[in-house]
Amino acid sequence: MPTIEDVAREAGVSASTVSYALSGKRSIRQDTRQRVLDAVERLGYLPNASARMLAAKRAQIMAVTAPLHPDTDQSAHMVFALEVTKAARAHGYDTLLLVDDDASEGMRRSAATALADGIVVLDVAAHDERADLARALNHPAVFIGIPDRTDGIVCVDLDFAAAAREAVDALVAAGRRRIGLISHPRTAVLRESNFPLRFRDAFAAHTRELGLSPAVAYPDLHAADRALEDLLAVLPDLDGLVLNTTEEVAQSALDGLAARGMTVPGDVAVVAAGVAFPTSRLSITLDTIPLDAAASCGKAVEILAGIVEDGLEAPGVTLIPPTYLSHGSVVPAAPRPA
Amino acid sequence: MPTIEDVAREAGVSASTVSYALSGKRSIRQDTRQRVLDAVERLGYLPNASARMLAAKRAQIMAVTAPLHPDTDQSAHMVFALEVTKAARAHGYDTLLLVDDDASEGMRRSAATALADGIVVLDVAAHDERADLARALNHPAVFIGIPDRTDGIVCVDLDFAAAAREAVDALVAAGRRRIGLISHPRTAVLRESNFPLRFRDAFAAHTRELGLSPAVAYPDLHAADRALEDLLAVLPDLDGLVLNTTEEVAQSALDGLAARGMTVPGDVAVVAAGVAFPTSRLSITLDTIPLDAAASCGKAVEILAGIVEDGLEAPGVTLIPPTYLSHGSVVPAAPRPA
DNA sequence: TGGCGCTGTCGAAGCGCTTCGATAGTGTGT
DNA sequence: ACACACTATCGAAGCGCTTCGACAGCGCCA
Numbered sequence: 001m002p003t004i005e006d007v008a009r010e011a012g013v014s015a016s017t018v019s020y021a022l023s024g025k026r027s028i029r030q031d032t033r034q035r036v037l038d039a040v041e042r043l044g045y046l047p048n049a050s051a052r053m054l055a056a057k058r059a060q061i062m063a064v065t066a067p068l069h070p071d072t073d074q075s076a077h078m079v080f081a082l083e084v085t086k087a088a089r090a091h092g093y094d095t096l097l098l099v100d101d102d103a104s105e106g107m108r109r110s111a112a113t114a115l116a117d118g119i120v121v122l123d124v125a126a127h128d129e130r131a132d133l134a135r136a137l138n139h140p141a142v143f144i145g146i147p148d149r150t151d152g153i154v155c156v157d158l159d160f161a162a163a164a165r166e167a168v169d170a171l172v173a174a175g176r177r178r179i180g181l182i183s184h185p186r187t188a189v190l191r192e193s194n195f196p197l198r199f200r201d202a203f204a205a206h207t208r209e210l211g212l213s214p215a216v217a218y219p220d221l222h223a224a225d226r227a228l229e230d231l232l233a234v235l236p237d238l239d240g241l242v243l244n245t246t247e248e249v250a251q252s253a254l255d256g257l258a259a260r261g262m263t264v265p266g267d268v269a270v271v272a273a274g275v276a277f278p279t280s281r282l283s284i285t286l287d288t289i290p291l292d293a294a295a296s297c298g299k300a301v302e303i304l305a306g307i308v309e310d311g312l313e314a315p316g317v318t319l320i321p322p323t324y325l326s327h328g329s330v331v332p333a334a335p336r337p338a
Numbered sequence: 339m340p341t342i343e344d345v346a347r348e349a350g351v352s353a354s355t356v357s358y359a360l361s362g363k364r365s366i367r368q369d370t371r372q373r374v375l376d377a378v379e380r381l382g383y384l385p386n387a388s389a390r391m392l393a394a395k396r397a398q399i400m401a402v403t404a405p406l407h408p409d410t411d412q413s414a415h416m417v418f419a420l421e422v423t424k425a426a427r428a429h430g431y432d433t434l435l436l437v438d439d440d441a442s443e444g445m446r447r448s449a450a451t452a453l454a455d456g457i458v459v460l461d462v463a464a465h466d467e468r469a470d471l472a473r474a475l476n477h478p479a480v481f482i483g484i485p486d487r488t489d490g491i492v493c494v495d496l497d498f499a500a501a502a503r504e505a506v507d508a509l510v511a512a513g514r515r516r517i518g519l520i521s522h523p524r525t526a527v528l529r530e531s532n533f534p535l536r537f538r539d540a541f542a543a544h545t546r547e548l549g550l551s552p553a554v555a556y557p558d559l560h561a562a563d564r565a566l567e568d569l570l571a572v573l574p575d576l577d578g579l580v581l582n583t584t585e586e587v588a589q590s591a592l593d594g595l596a597a598r599g600m601t602v603p604g605d606v607a608v609v610a611a612g613v614a615f616p617t618s619r620l621s622i623t624l625d626t627i628p629l630d631a632a633a634s635c636g637k638a639v640e641i642l643a644g645i646v647e648d649g650l651e652a653p654g655v656t657l658i659p660p661t662y663l664s665h666g667s668v669v670p671a672a673p674r675p676a
Numbered sequence: 677t678g679g680c681g682c683t684g685t686c687g688a689a690g691c692g693c694t695t696c697g698a699t700a701g702t703g704t705g706t
Numbered sequence: 707a708c709a710c711a712c713t714a715t716c717g718a719a720g721c722g723c724t725t726c727g728a729c730a731g732c733g734c735c736a
Contacts, residue, residue: 001450003692014716019694026695029714049451050391051692054721059388061434068424078416085435086406094453096399097423097433112339113387115432341722352686357724364725367684389722392691682732689726695719702713 002043010039022047053114062088062304063096063116065130066123067103076276077123080144083297084120091305093117104133111139118304120144120297124155126194140307140314142300145193150317154307156300159319160195160244160274161202163289166322167242167273168206170287175333176240176269179207180215180231182224182253183244199244199274219245224253228260238262239333241270243286247277254283269330279327286329289322296320340381348377360385391452400426400642401434401454403468404461405441414614415461418482421635422458429643431455442471449477456642458482458635462493464532478645478652480638483531488655492645494638497657498533498582498612499540501627504660505580505611506544508625513671514578514607517545518553518569520562520591521582537582537612557583562591566598576600577671579608581624585615592621607668617665624667627660634658 008015013032020026021036028036039045053059064084066077085095096116098106107130110116117140121130124145134141135152143155164181171179181203184196200216207214215234217227224245232238241257243250250272257268264270264284272279273289299318306312346353351370358364359374366374377383391397402422404415423433434454436444445468448454455478459468462483472479473490481493502519509517519541522534538554545552553572555565562583570576579595581588588610595606602608602622610617611627637656644650 001452004694005692015693016695016717017715020715023694026715027713032714044450046447046450048392048692049453050388050397051721052451052694053388054386054392054723055692055694057694057721064435075413075417078420079413081419081435082416082437085437089438094448095435097402097419097435099420099423100427109384110432112382112384113390114339115387342724343722353723354687354725355685358685361724364685365683370684386722389691390724392693393722393724395691395724677736679736680734682734683730684732685730686728687726688728689724691724692721694721697716697718699716700714702711704710704712706708706710 001048002045004045004047006043007036007039007045010043011035057114058308059115059117060093061096061116062093062118062120062301063098063106063110064120064122065098065100065103065106067125067130068099068101079276080122080293080297083293084122084144084301086294087298087301088120088305091301093301093305103130107133107137107141111137117308118142120300120304123193125192140304142304142307144296144300145195146198146317148194154303154314155317156296156303157195157317157319158274158291158296159321160199162319163273163322164199164202164242164244165206166324167271167289168203168210170271170324170330171240171242171269172210172212174240174269174330176330177212178235178238179212179240179242180217180235180238181242181244182227182231182249183216183218184246185221186218195274196244203242203244219249219252222248222252224249225256228253228256232260239268240330241268243270243272244274247275247281250275250277250279250286251282258283265329265331266334269333271330273322279329284329285327287327288325290325292320292323339386340383342383342385344381345374345377345383348381349373395452396646397453397455398431399434399454400431400456400458400639401436401444401448402458402460403436403438403441403444405468406437406439417614418460418631418635421631422460422482422639425632425636425639426458426643429639431639431643441468445471445475445479449475455646456480458638458642461531463530478642480642480645482634482638483533484536484655486532491654492641492652493655494634494641495533495655495657496612496629496634497659498537500657501611501660502537502540502580502582503544504662505609505627506541506548508609508662508668509578509580509607510548510550512578512603512607512668514668515550516573516576517550517578517580518555518573518576519580519582520565520569520587521554521556522584523559524556533612534582541580541582557587557590560586560590562587563594566591566594570598577606578668579606581608581610582612585613585619588613588615588617588624589620596621603667603669604672607671609668611660617667622667623665625665626663628663630658630661 004015004018008018021028021033064081088095100106119141121143124143126148128147131147146155146157183200204214217230219227271287274291276291279286279288342353342356346356359366359371402419426433438444457479459481462481464486466485469485484493484495521538542552555568557565600606609625614629617624617626
């Protein structure tokens with residue numbers, strides 16, 4: 001591999017001139033710059049990464065950490081890791097994947113060894129040890145997801161509350177007033193990430209604001225049938241359904257409606273909101289407010305790059321505004337039989 | 339962050355002594371080493387990664403490249419990326435995730451800048467430009483998957499041929515002799531990765547060896563029904579079925595059997611072989627010879643670490659022996675009605 | 677007791693880059 | 707013609723580590 005000295009010799013200038021010609025940090029005469037660029041081209045020069053890191057105190061690397069609970073579905077987080085990687089690349093960073101069993105070890109190591117300039121934290125739990133670590137570490141970090149305590153850390157996430165309101169509004173606009181929500185399993189709502197709570201609470205508040213009676217049900221781990229039962233007990237003439245749940249449970253809910261002879265969107269208008277899967281994979285393609293990995297990750301990387309490069313003041317919590325995608329599963333209610 | 343000089347001062351020795359005490363590359367008196375270790379502990383010292391890389395000409399980083407076709411299911415490859423990361427960590431390496439649209443750009447860059455010591459190549463196609471690149475690059479690389487031309491490159495993959503034979507043997511041992519194979523869609527078989535071919539050819543050869551008439555069918559993109567039809571046209575009294583296909587098609591095949599009133603394993607014994615999904619997710623948990631990401635990735639990383647660290651001669655193609663997992667979907671045939 | 681080989685430690689060089697300060701060269705206003 | 711500001715370039719220092727060669731101190735054998 002050629003070094004900067006080789007390029008300098010080839011171009012008939014000094015190494016520092018090559019460096020400045022390539023970085024643009026000092027003015028270089030146009031023809032000199034061109035000779036340097038030609039030499040670079042001819043030799044196929046790329047600066048050695050470690051030398052550059054050492055001298056510039058900048059690695060151009062972002063670490064991304066995904067904890068490794070055996071129970072969670074890995075591939076879901078991996079999609080986020082992928083999106084972070086794409087976004088980071090667009091900002092000129094490479095991405096280091098950290099998946100240690102000890103969630104903190106990788107963060108600590110990549111910070112202490114200056115291997116990465118910043119860290120993107122995925123799959124954030126309500127009580128996440130990595131939040132404390134981030135506060136202590138004095139190393140740029142951005143969380144995708146929001147833990148309970150957000151002081152001293154930087155977070156990005158979909159605005160689940162707004163998503164809930166928008167889902168309700170869409171149903172109400174279609175004349176639906178008996179609206180239920182199928183949320184996540186109770187255990188998940190209580191223990192893990194807190195977005196199900198944010199969604200549920202906004203759903204309840206907003207329906208109440210609109211003079212409706214909120215009905216929320218929690219599915220079992222994989223099936224929605226009992227949840228649907230619960231909903232129908234409270235709202236026998238259910239005509240709107242919000243799904244903030246997994247793909248499996250969503251499909252199960254649709255199956256449950258079909259089994260009861262209830263049509264979508266005729267009898268029940270349905271919208272999936274704050275969900276990570278494309279509804280086109282369901283038996284009926286639903287209107288959806290997606291949890292868009294690319295959007296969250298793009299924003300997170302942008303913020304992180306700003307902190308690293310310009311020492312920008314870190315914004316606290318950044319909420320991504322929801323986007324409503326129409327697929328025909330919400331239409332005006334048929335006139336009710338009198 | 340403390341430097342090696344800080345540790346040296348704290349321990350009352352020179353920097354080189356600290357280095358040797360930590361690396362073990364020269365003998366250090368026991369009590370001196372202990373003083374160094376204590377100082378390291380007290381200061382929380384971790385060596386700066388870039389300085390270490392620059393001096394040692396070793397990054398302790400492996401790159402993993404997954405090409406970014408929009409059509410392919412990303413999360414599947416991401417599981418491999420995850421397994422590579424885990425295995426690499428166990429060998430003391432971190433993992434750089436490369437997902438450039440231009441599949442080669444990241445490889446070229448990480449090699450030329452010496453950012454990574456080696457590259458693990460995922461999702462290898464039959465004709466993969468990255469194979470040519472690897473030959474040209476003179477940088478350690480291991481492919482997970484096998485392109486058509488394997489000269490000059492290092493590959494690891496499941497032994498699909500052996501898997502096919504083992505699947506057939508299991509069915510034959512259960513007294514099944516009218517055995518069909520549902521492979522991948524024809525287009526995939528011809529254009530993309532070549533393992534479907536390796537599997538199919540071994541299936542055909544081995545059934546023929548055993549005096550059976552091989553029947554192979556190719557599903558449509560998502561459904562197996564026509565393939566099943568094709569199979570039954572050739573083998574009306576099908577009693578053994580091998581699935582080397584996607585989860586979706588496998589489920590569709592089971593549905594097809596059920597729709598025809600054929601029971602598993604009573605009428606038809608079924609085994610899924612060389613498949614990346616757990617058969618427990620199907621409506622019937624099938625005997626399976628899994629395509630085990632952890633096994634392939636572990637082996638690949640081990641080989642790569644050997645090349646990087648000890649300049650080991652690179653083995654050409656390493657085939658992972660298949661493992662048969664029994665789940666009761668292959669049982670002896672009922673006595674045939676005379 | 678002198679020479680020899682070990683063992684344990686140190687100093688210095690060097691990895692390839694960035695960046696600071698110095699300086700030669702150029703043009704401008706007086 | 708001279709001082710002055712500016713531009714373009716260079717040399718050298720330094721980032722924090724690894725590693726090589728040197729060598730002091732030691733025990734051992736002759």
